[in-house]
Every structure is written in C-alpha cells, then in structure tokens.
Amino acid sequence: MLSGPFRENFVLMPEGTDLLMYTVLVPFAAVFIYGVYLRFRGYGVSNLLRDFVAAPRSRITSLLRYAWLQRKVTLDRASGLMHIPLMYGALVLFIGTALVFIDHDILSFFNEKLLRGPFYLIYEVTLDLFGLLFIIGVSLAILRRVRGLKRLREKNEYYAYLGGLLFIGVSGYLLEALRLHVRPVEWGGYSFVGWTVAGYLDYLPMGPELATGIYQVTWWAHALITFGLVAYLPYSNMLHVFISPLNTMISQIRVSSMTTPFNLAELPPDATELRMGIRTVSDLSWRQRLSLDACTDCGRCDVQCPALAAGTNLSPRMVVQKLKSAVWNYDVGRTENVDFFESGVLTEEEIWACTTCGACVEACPVLIRPLEFIIESRRSIVMGGITDQKITATLTNISRYQNPHGYPQSQREALVRELRELGVRTVEEVDDFEYLYWLGCMSSFDPKAKEIALRMARLMIKAGVKFAIMPVESCTGDPARRMGEEGRYQELALSNIETFKRYGVRKVVTHCPHCFNVIKNEYAELGIELEVVHHSELLAELRSQGKIKPIEGKLTTFHDSCYMSRVNGVTEEPRRALEGVRLVEMRRNRTNSFCCGAGGGNYWYEVRRRRRESHERLEEGLSTGAEVMIVECPFCLAMFEDAARSMGVEGKIEIKDLSEVFE
Amino acid sequence: MEIHVLVKQTYDPNTLEPNPKTLEPIYERAQTKLSDFDLNALEEGIRMKENFKGRVVVISAGPDVKPLLIREALAMGADEAYVVSDKRLEHADGWVYANVLASLSRTVGNADLILCGECSVDEGGYQVGPRVAEKLGLPSVTHVIRIHAEQEGLRVERDLEEGREVLDVKLPIVLTVGLEINTPRLPSLLMIRAASKKPINSVPLESLGLDENELRPRVVCASVRALKVERKRVVISGSLDEAAEKLLSELVREGLVRI
Incomplete structure (x- = not known):
C-alpha cells in the first residue's frame, strides 16, 4: 500500500472500466489514425523528413518562433489572448492524461507508480492551472464567435468542436470535484479548482450514491466526447494542431x-510537355x-x-x-x-x-x-x-511594345530629351556611371510620373550622384510574371539582363518598387546579381549625408508601397528621409500597409468590384488630418491622384512622390 | 469540318508614325502583327473545331509573311498553315489578295467553312471575304457577329446599321466576322514556342496558276499621308457671359456654327 499522496486511477468507477474504456476507444482511434493516414499520405512522410534534414536548424527555429512562441498569432493581441491559453492548456491536459495512461497501463505492470509524492502534487496543481487556462481560452473562442467577430465563418462544425472542448474542460473539473466530494483525500487542496467546487457540492442535498452515479455518467460523457473529438480531429479544422506547426517549418x-518553373534560356525551343501552375x-x-x-x-x-x-x-x-x-x-x-x-x-x-x-x-x-x-x-x-480582353491586351502590349500600357517606344523620347538637357547621359555614351537610373514605364509614359523622374534626376545631379539612363528601356517583365505569364516575363528579363551585362551595369536605382523587387530579387535566378536600391533608399542616404533637405511645413502622411514594405522590408528608409517633416502615420502602416489597388496587373484591367482600394486608403490618409500624402511608387501616385479626383478631395490632400519633398 | 481562316499580316497602326516633313508613314520603324479582325475569325474557327472536331488551317499571303506571327496563330489552336510570301504582293489590293487566297485555299483542299475578318486593320477595304467567295463560287455572309451550329448548316447573325439580320446558311460558305464576335485567346509564350512543331507550308506564288491579270492590282495607292491638325490656340478671357459671346462669334466666324 502506498503512503503519502498518489493518483488513484479509475476511482469511483466499477471494476473493469479501464478495459471497457479501451475497447470503446478502439473504433475512435481507428477513425483518427485513418484520417491522419489519409492526410499524411498526401504529403508523403519521406518528403517531410527530407525537408527537415535539409535544414534542421532553420526548421526548428521557425517551429519555435511561429508554433511554440506564436509570434504571428500574437500580432493580433486578442487572438493571442484566446489562442495561447487554449493551446497550452490543451497541451498540458493532454500530457497529463498521457501520464495517467503511462502510470496506469504501463508502469503498473512493473509495480511502479509515477504519479505519487511531491511530483504528483506538482502534477495536480499544474493540471488544475492549465485546465483553467484551457477553459478561459475555449470560452474566449466561443465568445468571439457569439459576439460575431466578422472574419470568423459561421459553421456548426466550429461551434460543435468548441462546445465539445468546453465540455471536456468543465466536466474534467466536475469529475475532480465529485471525486473529492465522495472520497476526500488529505492532499485534495492541491487540486485547487476541483477542491473549491467540491466544497460547494457539500451544500447540495446529494448522497454518495447519487454523487457516484453522476460521477460515472459524467465520466463516460467526458471520455466519449474526448474520443469523439479526437476521432474527428483529422477531418476537421482542428487538424491544424498538427499541420500548422509543420507548415511553419516548411514554409x-x-x-x-x-517559383521559377523553367528557365527560358535553357528550355528546348519546342518544349510541349511543360505544365505550369495549378x-x-x-x-x-x-x-x-x-x-x-x-x-x-x-x-x-x-x-x-x-x-x-x-x-x-x-x-x-x-x-x-x-x-x-x-x-x-x-x-x-x-x-x-x-x-x-x-x-x-x-x-x-x-x-x-x-x-x-x-x-x-x-x-x-x-x-x-x-x-x-x-x-x-x-x-x-x-x-x-487567356480570353479576357484587357488582360490579353496588357500582355500583348508588354511583348509587342515592351511596356504594359501599349505606348510606342517613341513616346519615351520626350523624357530622354529632357533628361539630356539636364546633362544626363545614357549608358551607351558614358561608362563612369555608378548607378543606372531605371526609370520604369510610368516615368516614361505618364506625364506626372515623368515630371517626378526629372525631379529625381535633378536631385541626384545636385547631390553629385554619378548616374546614367538606358537609351531604350523595356519592361522588366514584372507585370507579366505577376499575371502568370512566366514565358513573356523571362523573355524580357533575359533581354534586359543581356543589356545590363553589355553596358557593365552594377548598381541600379529604380524609381518603381515593382522594378526594384524584380531586378533585385528575381533577376538573380536568370543570371545577374545587381546591387539595387529604390529611390526612397537613395534619398534617405543623400539626406543623411546632408546633400539634400526636405521642404518642411504641411502635416504629412506616408503610404508604404507593398513591394517596398511587405515584400522587401524597407520601411524605415523613407521615414528617415522625411525626418523633420511633420509626419503622422496611418493606422495601417509599414508592413501592414494597405495596397492602392494597382498591383499584380490590376492597373491595366478591371474586375467587378463595389469600390476601389485607393478610395479606402485615401480615406484613411484623410482621416489622419494630413494635407499631404507621400508615396514611393508611381502606380500608387496615379491611383491616389485618381481617387482624389473622383472623391472630390483634391483640395484637401496633395499626393506627392517622396522626391517631391526635397529641394 | 475543314475550316480555312484567312489571316493577314498588317502594320501595327499604333507603331506607324508620320515623317514630320513628308507626313508619310515611316514603315521601317513600324511593327507588324496579325490583323485584329482575322484573329477574331481564327478564334471563332478554333472554337468550332473544339466543339465539332475538324481541322483549322491558317491561310496567309503577303509580301513578307513573318513565320513567328504565323506561329502565334498556330499557337492559338490552328493545326497547320499555308503561306504565300512573295515580294510581288507589295502593292496587292483586295482583288489580288482574293485571287491568291482563293487559289491557295483550293490548293489546300475543299473547305467547309472559310472565315476571315470583315476587313483588315491597316487598309480597311472590306474586299477580300466576298471576293474569295465569288472566286470559289461559294455564298458569303459579311459582318457576322454570331455563329450557331444547326442541324444542317449554320445560323449566323449579321450586325447591320439598321439592326441584326439572322440567316440560316448551308455549308460550304465564306463568313467575314467583326470584332464583336469574340475575344481572341492570347497564347502564352510557351504555347507559341511549342507551336513550332506545327507545319507552316510555304507555297510559291507561281504554283497557284494565276495569270498576270489576276495579279495586277485594280487599285493603285497614290500616297499615304498623316492628317495634320494645327490647333489655333485661342484663349478667350472675360466674364462667363462675355466669354461665351466671344466664343460664339469666333465659332460663327470660323463657319462652324450658323445663327
């Protein structure tokens, strides 16, 4: 006989309950295992293992950061407050149950007992604590649904699952309380929640038989619902408890x-068997x-x-x-x-x-x-x-006129002429240039963007930056790529890369974030590594060197472009450039910025919509009280100018490129 | 079903710019493309093939037919191309083209359906379709904007200025289509490259057995010049009433408005 505190298993249950329980568990476990098998058959366990072995360190770091520490979950505070207690509560309760299994079904064969003495007391306190956290988490999750958090989809399945979890948590405590009520033990106080509840049960007119009866019914309900939820897990959204952590490792x-599914330069000219996309x-x-x-x-x-x-x-x-x-x-x-x-x-x-x-x-x-x-x-x-007329036209324009707008190249000549008048030379004419100033299609063809490019050129000249331009500029291919036309993208990219190499280009300053991203990050795969800076970064540098200074005055807000902020993590440079300017931030800023609506080719075609992204964003800008909204992308500029015109707020807020703030 | 689609390569009007002095188009700097209307015809042919089986043959003639552009047509889904590329077609008009294309079509075989654009984007002559039909002794329907396959033959809708005309027609026939009929699919670059496996058959002009008369243009283009519109750049100032008065008298003086 054991002395001191220990865990009594299957107490208040009839003899043989353990065997019966395991018999009942079998079909549930089978359903669970079959579900997990179906899922993992789809991924291939060997793929997972190979992927892990390829880079174990980074996989583990990622798992720690995003699964265990929930770094992204907690970016939304309320979600973190719900999920962390729920997740760790469930995990500890699961471990607790697993320990009981080890204790009762394995160690007992060897006449050993794990859950006894001080360890058992710690066990009881811990489980009671995490059980509370679990119930808090589940309740918050239910509350968020009941109160109608908009992003959560109404599905009975979700309510059922959460309801089940809540039942497991609450019935767990009830079982503990009933047990302590019927068979109090000296160390009962360590199960502090159950102990407290048991104290209240004493006030009820309930004899030990009735209490034991309730206990047995609750016990089976607790067990069956747990089994049910486990069996259902791989077929439900709860699958995420296994798969999401794995995903944080492989993503x-x-x-x-x-992804780059092929390299046009190496592809046989008549490759027909190529499949691309999903x-x-x-x-x-x-x-x-x-x-x-x-x-x-x-x-x-x-x-x-x-x-x-x-x-x-x-x-x-x-x-x-x-x-x-x-x-x-x-x-x-x-x-x-x-x-x-x-x-x-x-x-x-x-x-x-x-x-x-x-x-x-x-x-x-x-x-x-x-x-x-x-x-x-x-x-x-x-x-x-493709059969959509405008999408077809855009892609045709990209390959026929080397720009997505469809302007003939001759229209760019005016910009080149004016740049020449400023003393700018082309890469053909000079070879002591530090930067290639990559203008982009907007600077070349949009009148406002053209003026901005000229201004940027003047700033660079004033600051003594040695730069040159291309005599003829073709699209980088970025819009084609984002629209899924990898072939036309690579055709343009390969030809641009050849040109860069021919003129010995090493550093590029781009005006457009889209050009920036594709030349900096995606041309490398096709054969050129360039040092690429965006004009906002260059302006920040020139500013810190004291070579240019911003015109101060009006209250200003800054709109981060998607491709600089989220895609490339460049958020502080433009703000450094703006130091001294009265800056007010919009609610969604930096990597949480809200797109103007032009990306991914949407500047050139139209899908059905109720309103415009640019209107929503400009409203956000207006709500800060700013009189000026600074952008760093010519497409953002065009979108917001257009939005200001159609919203009739041109007098209230000016849309300016970052370069327009400097003199 | 054997479908022949007549496809013309034209200058891309967007890239045609006038010489600032002579106002004549600078052809050397212009790009060529497949005429838009013919792409609609081709798309329609390919859709019929997809629905009813058969074969789509691209038929093209011109002074300098670029194989790459023909390959684009094949990439859209045509099976084969027959091409006459001959310098002598430099000044060809609708009559000459109709003779060449009709003979070429006959050389390829008897078509159940011949499709082409109602006109070309460069000259806009509206000649070739009906003339080809005449030459081959086939009926023709122009300005078609919808084609339905029926038990026997086709039901076609024509877009006319005063309304729509619906006709039931029997095959074989020549149909010319307008831009409204469909949106031609854009083959991806990989599709264009893959289309290099499809045959482009080059046919010598001589082999068509056309006589000198049939190859002599009936229309001779004297010259092509851009319209030059000089703006007058008149600024009218004053109060709204005064300005309106001045504007009106200016317009009357120019003979644009009569009181």
Whole structure:
C-alpha cells in the first residue's frame, strides 16, 4: 500500500472500466489514425523528413518562433489572448492524461507508480492551472464567435468542436470535484479548482450514491466526447494542431517569392510537355497540400486583403479553403482530378482580382501563402490561353511594345530629351556611371510620373550622384510574371539582363518598387546579381549625408508601397528621409500597409468590384488630418491622384512622390 | 469540318508614325502583327473545331509573311498553315489578295467553312471575304457577329446599321466576322514556342496558276499621308457671359456654327 499522496486511477468507477474504456476507444482511434493516414499520405512522410534534414536548424527555429512562441498569432493581441491559453492548456491536459495512461497501463505492470509524492502534487496543481487556462481560452473562442467577430465563418462544425472542448474542460473539473466530494483525500487542496467546487457540492442535498452515479455518467460523457473529438480531429479544422506547426517549418518567410518553373534560356525551343501552375489537385506539390491543410479558417488574411475590401469576388481564405476541400474530396475519392475552373472550385475572376500585395501572406499566423496559390492559378490560366480582353491586351502590349500600357517606344523620347538637357547621359555614351537610373514605364509614359523622374534626376545631379539612363528601356517583365505569364516575363528579363551585362551595369536605382523587387530579387535566378536600391533608399542616404533637405511645413502622411514594405522590408528608409517633416502615420502602416489597388496587373484591367482600394486608403490618409500624402511608387501616385479626383478631395490632400519633398 | 481562316499580316497602326516633313508613314520603324479582325475569325474557327472536331488551317499571303506571327496563330489552336510570301504582293489590293487566297485555299483542299475578318486593320477595304467567295463560287455572309451550329448548316447573325439580320446558311460558305464576335485567346509564350512543331507550308506564288491579270492590282495607292491638325490656340478671357459671346462669334466666324 502506498503512503503519502498518489493518483488513484479509475476511482469511483466499477471494476473493469479501464478495459471497457479501451475497447470503446478502439473504433475512435481507428477513425483518427485513418484520417491522419489519409492526410499524411498526401504529403508523403519521406518528403517531410527530407525537408527537415535539409535544414534542421532553420526548421526548428521557425517551429519555435511561429508554433511554440506564436509570434504571428500574437500580432493580433486578442487572438493571442484566446489562442495561447487554449493551446497550452490543451497541451498540458493532454500530457497529463498521457501520464495517467503511462502510470496506469504501463508502469503498473512493473509495480511502479509515477504519479505519487511531491511530483504528483506538482502534477495536480499544474493540471488544475492549465485546465483553467484551457477553459478561459475555449470560452474566449466561443465568445468571439457569439459576439460575431466578422472574419470568423459561421459553421456548426466550429461551434460543435468548441462546445465539445468546453465540455471536456468543465466536466474534467466536475469529475475532480465529485471525486473529492465522495472520497476526500488529505492532499485534495492541491487540486485547487476541483477542491473549491467540491466544497460547494457539500451544500447540495446529494448522497454518495447519487454523487457516484453522476460521477460515472459524467465520466463516460467526458471520455466519449474526448474520443469523439479526437476521432474527428483529422477531418476537421482542428487538424491544424498538427499541420500548422509543420507548415511553419516548411514554409518560406519571404512574402512574395515566386517559383521559377523553367528557365527560358535553357528550355528546348519546342518544349510541349511543360505544365505550369495549378489547375487540378495533382498539380499541387506536397508542400502546397500540407499548407492548405494548415488553414484554420481564421480569416486573418481576409481582413487584410485589399481586393476583398474593395468588394471583388476574391477572398484569400476562401481560395485556400476551397482548394483544401478539393484536395480532400479527391483524396477520399469523392471527385476525379477535375479542372478547378471548369468544376467551379475557383473562378478566373477571383484569381484576377488579386493585387499581389502579399498582405494575406503577411497576415497568416501559420505561414500559409494564399498569394502563391493565386499566382500559380494565374499561371495555369495563362497556359490555357487567356480570353479576357484587357488582360490579353496588357500582355500583348508588354511583348509587342515592351511596356504594359501599349505606348510606342517613341513616346519615351520626350523624357530622354529632357533628361539630356539636364546633362544626363545614357549608358551607351558614358561608362563612369555608378548607378543606372531605371526609370520604369510610368516615368516614361505618364506625364506626372515623368515630371517626378526629372525631379529625381535633378536631385541626384545636385547631390553629385554619378548616374546614367538606358537609351531604350523595356519592361522588366514584372507585370507579366505577376499575371502568370512566366514565358513573356523571362523573355524580357533575359533581354534586359543581356543589356545590363553589355553596358557593365552594377548598381541600379529604380524609381518603381515593382522594378526594384524584380531586378533585385528575381533577376538573380536568370543570371545577374545587381546591387539595387529604390529611390526612397537613395534619398534617405543623400539626406543623411546632408546633400539634400526636405521642404518642411504641411502635416504629412506616408503610404508604404507593398513591394517596398511587405515584400522587401524597407520601411524605415523613407521615414528617415522625411525626418523633420511633420509626419503622422496611418493606422495601417509599414508592413501592414494597405495596397492602392494597382498591383499584380490590376492597373491595366478591371474586375467587378463595389469600390476601389485607393478610395479606402485615401480615406484613411484623410482621416489622419494630413494635407499631404507621400508615396514611393508611381502606380500608387496615379491611383491616389485618381481617387482624389473622383472623391472630390483634391483640395484637401496633395499626393506627392517622396522626391517631391526635397529641394 | 475543314475550316480555312484567312489571316493577314498588317502594320501595327499604333507603331506607324508620320515623317514630320513628308507626313508619310515611316514603315521601317513600324511593327507588324496579325490583323485584329482575322484573329477574331481564327478564334471563332478554333472554337468550332473544339466543339465539332475538324481541322483549322491558317491561310496567309503577303509580301513578307513573318513565320513567328504565323506561329502565334498556330499557337492559338490552328493545326497547320499555308503561306504565300512573295515580294510581288507589295502593292496587292483586295482583288489580288482574293485571287491568291482563293487559289491557295483550293490548293489546300475543299473547305467547309472559310472565315476571315470583315476587313483588315491597316487598309480597311472590306474586299477580300466576298471576293474569295465569288472566286470559289461559294455564298458569303459579311459582318457576322454570331455563329450557331444547326442541324444542317449554320445560323449566323449579321450586325447591320439598321439592326441584326439572322440567316440560316448551308455549308460550304465564306463568313467575314467583326470584332464583336469574340475575344481572341492570347497564347502564352510557351504555347507559341511549342507551336513550332506545327507545319507552316510555304507555297510559291507561281504554283497557284494565276495569270498576270489576276495579279495586277485594280487599285493603285497614290500616297499615304498623316492628317495634320494645327490647333489655333485661342484663349478667350472675360466674364462667363462675355466669354461665351466671344466664343460664339469666333465659332460663327470660323463657319462652324450658323445663327
């Protein structure tokens, strides 16, 4: 006989309950294991292992940071407050139950007992504490649904699961209390919650028989609901408890990195067998499948999505959820390997609504990349031949006129002439230039952007920057790439790379964040590594050297472009450049900036919408009371100028490029 | 179904710029493309093939037919191309082209359906379709904006100024289509490259057996010049009433408005 505190297992239950319980557990466990098997069959365990072995350190770091420390979950404070107690509560309760199993079913064979003495007392206190946390977390989760947090989808399944969890937590304490009520033990106070409840039970007119009866019923209900939820887990959104941590390990952190499915320069000229993008379940990689299963349907991507805010058909969460269901339906044999677009899983319209701003990727607490699925879908649409008139026109313009607007190259000559008058030379004429000033299509063809480019050139001349321009500039190919037309992108990129090499270009200053991103990050894969700076970074540097100074005065707000802030993490340089200017921040700033609506090709085509991203953003700018809104991208500039005109607020707020603040 | 689509390569009007002195277009700096209307015809042909099986053949003639552009047409979904590329077609008009294209089509085989744009984007002559039909002894319907396949033949809708005309027609026939009929698909670059496997058959002009008369243009273009519009740059000032008065008298003086 044991002396001192110890855990009594299956107390108040009839003899043989343990055997009965395990018998009942078998079918539930089978359902659970089958579900897990189905899921993991889709990813391939060997893929997971190989991926882990390839870079164990970074995988573990990522797991620690995003799964254990919940670094992204807690970016939304309220979510963190709900999720961390829930997650760690559940985890500790699970470990506690596992210890009971070890204690009762393994160690007892060896006449050993783990749950006794001081360890058992610590165990009791810990479990009672985490049980409370668990109940708090589950209650908050239910409360958020009941109070109608907009991003949470109403689904009975979700209520049922949370209800089940709450029942498990509450009934656990009830069992503890009933046990202590019927069979008090000296060390009962360590189970502080159960002990307290048991104290109240003493006031009830309830004899030991009745209490034992209630105990036994509750015990079975507790067990059965737990088994049920476990069995259901791999078939429900709760699957995320396994898959989301795995996803944090395999996913990439960079917001807008794209895969390069081929290299045009190395591709046989008549390659016909090439498949690109995703159109059916079998097109999805194991990573993509796993990533889809990691989705908890929390909707945090939706909250940030500009296309959704503008009332288009796109919801990044639904893209992921729909694909997730499609994979499942295929895996369980409910559907064939059907075309996503023909079977209505996805619509081309929602796919084209994306501005590729990356806010969904930034927002996802478990590192899912909805943007990747959207771009890959675009690729598959392009592979089938696009029939949307404006999209067709844009891509035709890019390849025929080397700019997405469709202007003949001769229209750029005016800008080149005026730059020449300032003394700027082309890379053909000089070779002692430090920077190539890459103007971009907006500077070349948009009258306002042209004036800004001239201003930037004057600033650089004044600051003594040695730079030259291209005699003829072709599109970087970025819009083609974001629209899924990898071939036309690479055609332009390869030709630009050749030109850069021919003129010995090493450093590039771009005016446009989109040019910046693609030349800096994506040309490398096609054969050139360049030092690329954005004009905002150069301005910050010139400012810190005291070579230029900002015109101070009006209250100003700064709009971060998606491709500088979220995609490239450049947020402080433009603010440093603006030091001394009275700056007021918008609610959504830096990497949380809200897209102007022009990205991903949306500047050139149109999808159905209720309102414009640019209007929503300009309203946010106006609400700060600022008289000037500074941008760092010529597309943002055009979008907001247009928004100001159509909203009739031109007199209230000026839209300016960062370079226009300096003299 | 054997579908022949007549496709013309034209100058891209967007890239045609006048010489500032002579006002004549600088052809050397202009790019070429497939005429928009013909792409609509091709798209329609490919859709019919996709729905009813068959073969789409691209038929093209010109002074300097670029294989790359033909490949774009093949990439859209055509099966094969027959091309006459001959310097002698430099000044060809609708009559000459119709003779060449009709003979070429006949050389390829008897088509059930011949499709082409109602006109070309460069000359806009509206000649070739009906003339080809005449030459081949086939009926033709112009300005078609919708084609339905029926039990026997086709039901076609024509867009006319005074309304729409619906006709039931039998095959074989020549149809010319307008821009409204569809949006031509854009083949991706990889599709264009992959289309290099499809045959482009080059046919010598001589082999078509056309006589000198048939190759002599009926229309001779004397010159092409850009319209030059000089703005008058008149600024009218004063109060609204005064300015309106002045504007009106100015317009009357210019003979643009009569009182």
